[in-house]
Amino acid sequence: MHDFLATKFSRWFPGHEATSMAKKAIKLSENLRAQVPPCVLHALLVSWLNAWCTDRRFQKEPRACVLSEQCKGRDCIEHYAVCEHMWNAAHKKLKVSMSRCSISRFFALEPLINDDCAILAANVYAVLSLTNRLRASNMRCSADSLHTELWEAHRTLSIQHKGLRKRCINIWTA
Numbered sequence: 001m002h003d004f005l006a007t008k009f010s011r012w013f014p015g016h017e018a019t020s021m022a023k024k025a026i027k028l029s030e031n032l033r034a035q036v037p038p039c040v041l042h043a044l045l046v047s048w049l050n051a052w053c054t055d056r057r058f059q060k061e062p063r064a065c066v067l068s069e070q071c072k073g074r075d076c077i078e079h080y081a082v083c084e085h086m087w088n089a090a091h092k093k094l095k096v097s098m099s100r101c102s103i104s105r106f107f108a109l110e111p112l113i114n115d116d117c118a119i120l121a122a123n124v125y126a127v128l129s130l131t132n133r134l135r136a137s138n139m140r141c142s143a144d145s146l147h148t149e150l151w152e153a154h155r156t157l158s159i160q161h162k163g164l165r166k167r168c169i170n171i172w173t174a
């Protein structure tokens, strides 16, 4: 599994970084197993493996970022991982810091000191499911609805999963 992931990660990370990220990914998926529902682990895995159904993946000319009508980014994981509109919405609803909006942090592989990896992973699930839905209906989020749309995915997860529900309550009562 480690070598397989390291090969896949060479898409995202240069040289030895891919190997160290693969190690982190294996450790993280073991740790997260008890903390998030299987759909969140699945979302994380298909992200690491570059298996989102983006235009870029299907070698079409990528459409614009579907997360915001105002975004100049394209429909590809590389963009969504660093999309300022996405991080802004995550900051607004999940109170995550905006200080390092990188692909390794989006993938929950290099969290900041105050990040909760279960919340970062749930955010990957929320972004993946929302982009799938918007792409399927050929729509883009309006500037002021992204945080509500992403929050809806978190709310659905927290109804299904007691651990995530507790984490969301903690965020809002902290």
Ligand SMILES: [Zn+2]
Binding pocket: 065, 066, 067, 068, 071, 072, 073, 074, 079, 080, 083, 084, 085, 086
């Ligand atoms: Zn964007």
